[in-house]
Amino acid sequence: MDTALLIEWLIKSVILLFFGLTGFAYLTLLERRALARIQVRIGPNRAGPWGLLQPLADGIKLIFKEELIPPLADKPLFILSPILTVLPALIIWAVIPWGRQIVIAGREINLYLTDINVGVLYLTAVASIAVYGITLAGWSSNNKYALLGGLRSSAQMVSYELALGLAFLGPIMLAGSMSLVDIVEAQKNLWFVVPQFLGFIIFLLAGLAEVNRAPFDMPEAEQELTAGYHTEYSGMKFALFFMAEYIKMIAISAIAATLFLGGYRLPFIDLPPILDPVVLFIKIFVLVFGMIWVRATLPRLRYDRLMALGWKVLLPLALVNVFITAVIMVFTG
């Protein structure tokens, strides 16, 4: 294999990981500041200018915290599950395109790690692995709150994955490809959010449930389950669960932007390819801010209503959406 290609992949992976981890750190700050503003407070502003060093302070604090492992916990699984949760959140970035090609020193560089022809399938497959981490965390802690949180998360994530997968189908049918780059290029003139508005709404709701964000944060439900699946976790292992949650938030926003909002492209305007990641970043920012905003507004759903919404509303709606899209595509050619 070409050495230069290997180095290129390595650099791009490092950039993606760096983006993911810094994104996680500063998303926690953004969330705390935004929630504070919505609640007419100021939020953390002591560590550094505008509180910019707060994530660093939190990180240092978590590193020096004692790592507790309950004596009756299943030790190997207990250690494994945070890793199992955070890994999919990181590797999901491999197929998300963040730009076209740029030329550096006579070498054409694609601004994505890889463009596999089953990109969307990869997304759904990788996103499903995270549920193992959370369920195993709940089970191996040997704690009833954690177990309940784990059970809830497995039921919730499995139910909402169906609607999520069906919402993926709309853009796939319109673009006629499962490659994410093809899907973005197919939205050159019209974002898929217009013909697939219902699909977009279903995707947003199911995506919120998939990353366990309010109002679908049943697995961690502080008030009922103390902290759900991560009740027994402390220190860096606890930080890994949070890292996974926030990176998944960014990832699901990136996927929503790619599938429905034109990814790294703006409609009609042709920007130089070097600005593509900026365009994608702005879209991700808006979607992530929306998630924080929803969290600040809506109370947690009751568990049976969550299941009813998933199975009785979102799944049939997604099926209807796929059916209508298919019929229209057949008739209009």
Add this chain to the structure above:
Amino acid sequence: MALPERAQVQEILRGMWITFRSMFEKPVTIQYPEVKRRIHTRFRGRHVLNRYENGLEKCIGCSLCAAACPADAIFVESAENTDEERYSPGERYASTYEINMLRCIFCGYCEDACPTQAITLEDNYELSFTSRRDAIYTKERLLVPVPEGGKPTPQKVEPGVFTRAVPEMADPTD
């Protein structure tokens, strides 16, 4: 299929609008160590022991404050004044005056009981201490500084001037 009702969607959107609007309101946070909250006139903060203009202590060591204290936080021990070493007008002064801030409930009864208005609750609320011993405020910590033109106690005074422990009322009908 149970689609959400129109009213439900409307309420969700209304809620989102309210939280969006509140983002542009002025924060109610007071940046505490730099900015301090306004203190109300009848606020009851830490006690002080006051002095007369000439520097003599108002406290005459009568222990009425200790008797009035519901939390038993005040301890007073009194001693005799002489004209050579005068701390306060009248016969006696407080040689020891201690308030245990861990017991004090800031009710202000000591202030009410005091016949000379020697003890008053002022506006200092920043009472932090790192040991139980530090929590006991001694006389030195409670006494206000000597006012301008006054002399520190004990003072050497003319005999027969400061014979009244409780000052004469300026207006008895008041």
